[in-house]
Amino acid sequence: MRINADHARWAVATAAVTAATTAFYAYEVSSSPHGPSGGSVLGLTFGITGTICMVLAGLLAARKKVVTWRIGSAALWTKMHLWFGALAVPLILFHSGFRLGGPLSATLMVLFCIVTMSGVVGVILQQFIPALMTARVPSETVRGQIDYVLAGLAVDAYELVSSIAGVIPEAAEEQARLAAEDELQTKRPSYWKQTARQRPATEPNALGVELQAFYLAEVRPYLRTGGRTAPPDLRRFIVEAPEFRGKLERVQNICEEARQLRVQVRLHALLHDWLFLHVPLSFALFVLTAFHIYFALQY
Amino acid sequence: MPVHRHETGVVRTDGLTGRWLSLEDLGKLEFFRSGKSTTKFRARLNANFELTAEPPQPWLKAAVWREYEPGDVICEAGGYGSTAFLIVEGSASASIPENTSPPPVPGRTRSALTRLQRMFRRRTHGTDSAPDAVAVGEVSAYATVSCDRPPMPAMLGPGDVFGIDTCINFYPREATVRAQERCVVVEMLRSVLDTIRLAGAASGGIAAAYAAAAIHNQLSLSSIFRDLTGEQLERLAQHAELLTNDSDALRDDVICREGHPADAVYLVRAGTIKISQQKAGGELIFSYLGRGTAFGLEALLPGRESTALMLRCTSHPTLMPDVEIDGSVTLGRSADCEARLPKEARAVSRRHCRFQVRDEDLYLADLDSDNGTLLNGEPIREAIVVAGDVITIVDYTFELKRVVRDATTALDARRHGATATGLDSFEVVRIPTAEVLRATAENERFRASARAAAGALAVAAWQRPASEQGLIDDLVRLNLYNSQNVLLIDLDRCTRCDECVKACATAHDGVARFTRDGPRLGSYLVTMACRSCTDPKCMIGCPVGSIRRNDSLEIHIENWCIGCERCASQCPFGNINMVELAAPVPRPAAPTLRATVCDLCAGFDGPNCVYACPHDAAIRVNPAAFLSPEDARSR
Numbered sequence: 001m002r003i004n005a006d007h008a009r010w011a012v013a014t015a016a017v018t019a020a021t022t023a024f025y026a027y028e029v030s031s032s033p034h035g036p037s038g039g040s041v042l043g044l045t046f047g048i049t050g051t052i053c054m055v056l057a058g059l060l061a062a063r064k065k066v067v068t069w070r071i072g073s074a075a076l077w078t079k080m081h082l083w084f085g086a087l088a089v090p091l092i093l094f095h096s097g098f099r100l101g102g103p104l105s106a107t108l109m110v111l112f113c114i115v116t117m118s119g120v121v122g123v124i125l126q127q128f129i130p131a132l133m134t135a136r137v138p139s140e141t142v143r144g145q146i147d148y149v150l151a152g153l154a155v156d157a158y159e160l161v162s163s164i165a166g167v168i169p170e171a172a173e174e175q176a177r178l179a180a181e182d183e184l185q186t187k188r189p190s191y192w193k194q195t196a197r198q199r200p201a202t203e204p205n206a207l208g209v210e211l212q213a214f215y216l217a218e219v220r221p222y223l224r225t226g227g228r229t230a231p232p233d234l235r236r237f238i239v240e241a242p243e244f245r246g247k248l249e250r251v252q253n254i255c256e257e258a259r260q261l262r263v264q265v266r267l268h269a270l271l272h273d274w275l276f277l278h279v280p281l282s283f284a285l286f287v288l289t290a291f292h293i294y295f296a297l298q299y
Numbered sequence: 300m301p302v303h304r305h306e307t308g309v310v311r312t313d314g315l316t317g318r319w320l321s322l323e324d325l326g327k328l329e330f331f332r333s334g335k336s337t338t339k340f341r342a343r344l345n346a347n348f349e350l351t352a353e354p355p356q357p358w359l360k361a362a363v364w365r366e367y368e369p370g371d372v373i374c375e376a377g378g379y380g381s382t383a384f385l386i387v388e389g390s391a392s393a394s395i396p397e398n399t400s401p402p403p404v405p406g407r408t409r410s411a412l413t414r415l416q417r418m419f420r421r422r423t424h425g426t427d428s429a430p431d432a433v434a435v436g437e438v439s440a441y442a443t444v445s446c447d448r449p450p451m452p453a454m455l456g457p458g459d460v461f462g463i464d465t466c467i468n469f470y471p472r473e474a475t476v477r478a479q480e481r482c483v484v485v486e487m488l489r490s491v492l493d494t495i496r497l498a499g500a501a502s503g504g505i506a507a508a509y510a511a512a513a514i515h516n517q518l519s520l521s522s523i524f525r526d527l528t529g530e531q532l533e534r535l536a537q538h539a540e541l542l543t544n545d546s547d548a549l550r551d552d553v554i555c556r557e558g559h560p561a562d563a564v565y566l567v568r569a570g571t572i573k574i575s576q577q578k579a580g581g582e583l584i585f586s587y588l589g590r591g592t593a594f595g596l597e598a599l600l601p602g603r604e605s606t607a608l609m610l611r612c613t614s615h616p617t618l619m620p621d622v623e624i625d626g627s628v629t630l631g632r633s634a635d636c637e638a639r640l641p642k643e644a645r646a647v648s649r650r651h652c653r654f655q656v657r658d659e660d661l662y663l664a665d666l667d668s669d670n671g672t673l674l675n676g677e678p679i680r681e682a683i684v685v686a687g688d689v690i691t692i693v694d695y696t697f698e699l700k701r702v703v704r705d706a707t708t709a710l711d712a713r714r715h716g717a718t719a720t721g722l723d724s725f726e727v728v729r730i731p732t733a734e735v736l737r738a739t740a741e742n743e744r745f746r747a748s749a750r751a752a753a754g755a756l757a758v759a760a761w762q763r764p765a766s767e768q769g770l771i772d773d774l775v776r777l778n779l780y781n782s783q784n785v786l787l788i789d790l791d792r793c794t795r796c797d798e799c800v801k802a803c804a805t806a807h808d809g810v811a812r813f814t815r816d817g818p819r820l821g822s823y824l825v826t827m828a829c830r831s832c833t834d835p836k837c838m839i840g841c842p843v844g845s846i847r848r849n850d851s852l853e854i855h856i857e858n859w860c861i862g863c864e865r866c867a868s869q870c871p872f873g874n875i876n877m878v879e880l881a882a883p884v885p886r887p888a889a890p891t892l893r894a895t896v897c898d899l900c901a902g903f904d905g906p907n908c909v910y911a912c913p914h915d916a917a918i919r920v921n922p923a924a925f926l927s928p929e930d931a932r933s934r
Contacts, residue, residue, distance in 0.1 A: 001792075001913065001914045001915070002791070002914065002915070006915070060913075064798065064911075064913075067798065067801060067802035067806075067907060067911040068802060068805055068806050068903065068907050068911075070903075070904065070910075073910050073911075073912075074910065074911045074912055074913040075912060077913070078913040078914065126794055126914070129794075130790060130791050130792060130793055130795075131791040131822070133790070133795070134790040134791055138819070141816055142797075142816055143795060144797075145816075271794055271795065272794070272796075
């Protein structure tokens with residue numbers, strides 16, 4: 001979520017509460033003969049309020065399960081998650097007295113730190129990755145459709161190349177897909193999303209053999225597997241055969257689009273993979289917190 | 300109105316009885332009979348439904364018989380709908396309300412989250428930028444539902460058809476129609492209305508009555524003509540005509556052309572009109588006008604001094620009269636030159652040089668003459684010239700002078716400053732300028748208000764900042780001028796989590812009604828979700844009338860959709876998707892697909908896609924009101 005002026009009131013409130021609790025903690029430190037304790041009145045207060053903040057922050061996951069319930073917008077709950085989560089940090093630290101304690105509380109503290117830091121990383125990433133994706137991936141599409149789109153691009157490239165160079169036997173997958181499209185067109189002629197495909201060239205031409213070889217060596221592997229390399233360069237073919245300029249430029253654009261989609265995959269992973277750490281550890285944190293509360297009350 | 304549908308096809312609305320009509324029922328009504336041949340008319344009715352694989356159903360579901368008691372409201376001004384009405388028996392009155400607010404529309408995020416939005420205001424530009432900015436889900440400013448001085452109520456009787464504007468153009472109802480006595484009405488969808496408009500015996504009468512009503516209403520509703528008396532309005536109406544995209548008088552949907560005589564004033568009744576000029580780089584779109592606006596008002600501007608650039612021979616004052624430089628003027632000895640020099644002047648070439656207007660500049664080019672052309676004493680091949688320049692050809696000296704014309708510019712000298720082109724389907728009321736000027740001569744207040752309107756339009760059109768041009772270009776390119784409610788996603792905030800899509804699917808039985816993809820405008824994604832177009836192409840020609848607006852902005856597809864895909868193929872944005880029915884009815888030729896479209900989450904108090912976005916990235920807005928030039932520039 002973008003941290004902007006919309007969060008001003010939340011930030012001010014969090015800062016104010018943090019300042020107040022810091023003052024209380026400082027008072028406890030100065031007045032306690034044996035140092036701050038999590039079991040003291042103030043320590044327990046810190047612990048309880050810190051836990052409540054963590055629970056409120058954690059309820060975002062539950063809120064996302066009931067998306068149509070009118071219990072506050074998702075944006076509101078996300079802000080709650082951020083700022084109550086932030087507020088939990090000083091409260092839990094003050095509750096712990098900046099000590100790790102026994103194995104359980106030490107584990108809790110480590111988990112708490114990892115969850116918090118991963119959340120901070122996520123927030124930082126959300127500040128600039130979306131804009132970066134918008135700028136670097138003009139051809140962006142839905143993440144879940146990328147593989148399908150890439151397969152479609154491979155077919156489009158084959159269609160264009162074969163319309164110049166003729167049938168390419170090695171591109172069996174692409175040919176199969178074109179055949180399947182033909183069949184669908186026959187079964188549902190009113191299927192308006194389809195467009196007429198170009199047929200493979202039957203007349204030999206000077207460019208055909210060389211273009212075929214380039215397609216098999218460079219273009220097709222790039223579209224199928226990609227990588228971080230730059231897309232194949234078809235400029236020399238465009239110069240040699242200006243009569244095919246339009247088609248060759250479209251093949252070039254297809255390769256560029258494939259490159260962008262792979263950039264999108266990487267940026268999407270960057271934007272979301274931190275959740276694989278943050279979410280499961282958050283659940284672990286809640287479970288162990290429950291144990292901590294139980295044992296603390298018992299003893 | 301709530302509709303309760305029973306197995307027998309009897310429809311109850313608000314306690315009244317009504318029944319779906321069959322083809323036979325329609326054919327029996329005197330009004331629907333063709334003057335030439337009942338068979339031909341029935342064939343046309345049948346043709347409208349031939350997409351169904353099975354024999355036509357006993358009930359068309361495109362026309363329903365309704366009965367009203369005295370005082371009952373048949374339809375209300377401001378309400379949405381997609382039907383027209385025919386009075387079979389009884390009478391009703393149609394009145395345009397005075398200064399009423401349009402009814403609230405479901406699906407308005409603002410009403411549901413007012414307090415939270417005030418607390419967490421998220422936009423620093425673009426919202427509430429103008430007092431009349433259209434909020435999400437509200438009736439567009441293009442649809443006028445009230446006026447300062449409404450016309451007298453019109454009385455309707457048997458054979459009268461009303462509600463055509465809503466049925467065809469999908470605007471909110473213009474008038475409230477109330478039964479004056481016990482009234483029997485046939486409410487019909489567009490498929491039936493089109494049939495009787497094209498083939499019924501009364502088709503000519505319907506068209507004429509509709510045009511007359513449209514002209515009267517538009518004149519009454521236009522603020523430009525508010526100062527006219529009833530008699531003057533009536534006279535204008537008699538000389539006015541209704542032009543549509545089907546009119547023979549229009550070619551390529553061009554209503555008036557830049558530079559042509561401004562012989563008419565136009566009021567936009569329906570659709571969108573593009574106002575543009577031709578510039579060096581191509582077409583420059585100044586504005587797009589919707590319902591209730593006017594153009595072609597140049598002729599109403601007060602007479603002002605106009606100047607002309609004249610070529611005067613200063614060395615031989617009696618050689619030739621001053622020649623106006625307008626377009627292309629050639630100097631030389633040849634008889635076809637506009638500025639002809641004596642043929643005895645052999646040193647002057649037959650075609651010596653030429654003045655030509657190009658890219659709004661005046662060029663002087665030497666036409667490979669034998670003795671050259673001097674501009675202010677210097678030889679030139681081609682140069683830009685301005686008033687005051689001296690041109691010398693051999694012994695002849697000319698000067699370009701700007702002279703003032705007669706201040707009272709003749710009517711036929713006033714010309715349109717821009718080209719007006721209709722986009723998609725449109726209706727405009729054309730009023731001859733001569734009649735308007737006659738009214739200005741008779742009515743002092745009208746003259747002042749008309750000139751003020753003309754001046755305001757000129758200022759708005761011609762003095763639009765260049766920064767706004769990019770936005771206008773984008774709005775036209777993406778067809779957003781036609782959109783009343785668009786789901787935009789701020790890509791700089793969106794983390795592509797797809798919570799919006801999941802929420803949409805959750806709210807609609809697992810089938811999302813939009814796709815998080817589409818064209819971009821700046822950093823906004825214009826999603827593939829229904830845009831609630833002012834001119835919804837999707838609603839044209841549904842054979843069973845299942846896609847329609849009921850009494851609010853959103854478009855519904857009812858559960859009797861037969862999956863013919865016509866609406867999906869007609870939507871220019873791909874916002875209607877065909878989905879397979881989960882449990883198809885097991886009978887032969889039963890539909891297996893159904894069209895789905897975003898319905899603005901009718902039934903919820905706000906669109907779920909917006910509500911479920913955790914990053915405040917998804918918004919539903921009227922794009923013309925929300926977007927600013929900065930949005931178009933931020934790429």
